[in-house]
Amino acid sequence: MNITEFDQAMMQYALDLAARGLYTTHPNPRVGCVIVQADKVVSEGWHIKAGEPHAEVHALQDAGERARGATAYVTLEPCAHTGRTPPCVDALIKAGIKRVVYAMQDPNPMVNGQGLERLQAAKIQVDGPVCELEARELNSGFIKRMESGLPLVRIKMAMSVDGRTALADGSSKWITNEASREDVHHWRARSSAILTGVGTVLADDPQLNVRLKNMDLHDRQPWRVICDTHLRTPSNSRVVQTAGALIYTTTKPYACGNAEVVQVNVDEQGKLDLMAVLRELAIRGCNEVLVEAGATLGGALLARGLADELLIYIAPILLGQHARALFDLPIISHMSERPELQLLNTQQFGSDIRLRYRVIRDF
Numbered sequence: 001m002n003i004t005e006f007d008q009a010m011m012q013y014a015l016d017l018a019a020r021g022l023y024t025t026h027p028n029p030r031v032g033c034v035i036v037q038a039d040k041v042v043s044e045g046w047h048i049k050a051g052e053p054h055a056e057v058h059a060l061q062d063a064g065e066r067a068r069g070a071t072a073y074v075t076l077e078p079c080a081h082t083g084r085t086p087p088c089v090d091a092l093i094k095a096g097i098k099r100v101v102y103a104m105q106d107p108n109p110m111v112n113g114q115g116l117e118r119l120q121a122a123k124i125q126v127d128g129p130v131c132e133l134e135a136r137e138l139n140s141g142f143i144k145r146m147e148s149g150l151p152l153v154r155i156k157m158a159m160s161v162d163g164r165t166a167l168a169d170g171s172s173k174w175i176t177n178e179a180s181r182e183d184v185h186h187w188r189a190r191s192s193a194i195l196t197g198v199g200t201v202l203a204d205d206p207q208l209n210v211r212l213k214n215m216d217l218h219d220r221q222p223w224r225v226i227c228d229t230h231l232r233t234p235s236n237s238r239v240v241q242t243a244g245a246l247i248y249t250t251t252k253p254y255a256c257g258n259a260e261v262v263q264v265n266v267d268e269q270g271k272l273d274l275m276a277v278l279r280e281l282a283i284r285g286c287n288e289v290l291v292e293a294g295a296t297l298g299g300a301l302l303a304r305g306l307a308d309e310l311l312i313y314i315a316p317i318l319l320g321q322h323a324r325a326l327f328d329l330p331i332i333s334h335m336s337e338r339p340e341l342q343l344l345n346t347q348q349f350g351s352d353i354r355l356r357y358r359v360i361r362d363f
Helices: 005-022 055-067 088-095 116-119 132-138 140-147 178-192 198-204 274-283 296-304
Strands: 030-038 040-046 071-074 098-101 125-127 152-160 164-166 192-199 223-227 246-248 258-262 289-290 310-314 340-349 351-359
Touching: 005 040, 005 055, 005 071, 005 098, 040 223, 055 098, 055 192, 071 178, 088 116, 088 274, 116 125, 140 152, 140 296, 152 178, 152 296, 164 178, 178 274, 178 289, 178 310, 178 340, 178 351, 192 198, 192 296, 198 223, 198 296, 223 274, 246 274, 310 340
Parallel strands: 071 098, 098 125, 152 289, 152 310, 192 223, 192 289, 223 246, 246 258
Antiparallel strands: 030 040, 030 071, 152 164, 310 351, 340 351
């Protein structure tokens, strides 16, 4: 494999195209494609929406005859199976593509190397992976769902400098500023589901939807998911007023607004089985789940090893020792038992700061 700086630049271009589908491709991965002839870009494409043509097809249609003998840069191994659209490998072969450079292999068991094999069988030169880390980051939720049967779980919390999320009486509006709250809506938009607990529903009556101006979500709103062990969600809560709400409970389901109520078992601690909830969401095609809840649910996800990332928004205020803590976690008796985090990035929103962490060691 002879990968050049030009190859890397073209793959980065394809990744930038793929990112245009950040909010819209659920449950499919975000994919971009660039077609190059004689070191000149002749066409480009990206996957826009599930059920519509994939990135390769968009790029090939734009290229026409210019695709014959060209190189295609694709951020994910071209699919080799028929889903809602035909296999992309067939389109690439038919178009006369001479070389395919890919960023990463598709973890979907229905592809997983088969696309590359079919291209090579058709005498097409296949090179890669190229920019694999960037490609995996773009589709981290899809990859986790394909490899483990679970979505990527990202917990969002807002806190004061002294690590408090609300006053003792539960008052928390607003800890962070408007710019931080708008950023949260971008994370909502890229998620397949927004997960909360019934305590948050009872205290705040949230909508848990995406409300961003001038953003085309192609009519897609994330699932609004409530963990409600004893089914206490009021039927007039805003979160269950429209379709797309899910309530997971351990009691016998009954109608609750427009929500779909799903019964799951209790875990070994006699509580709602959060693993079962996440597996059921993965079956529904959820790649990324954004958790917007209190210390109890957030702490339970961390303690059970089900959290992958944390988004922590810090406001320049102090709330004092009697205010509510960030997470309700088990007692840590020894420093060797402490969970560990990896800082992925930081960003400032006015006077607020957002820290994004990856959980690298659970309890």
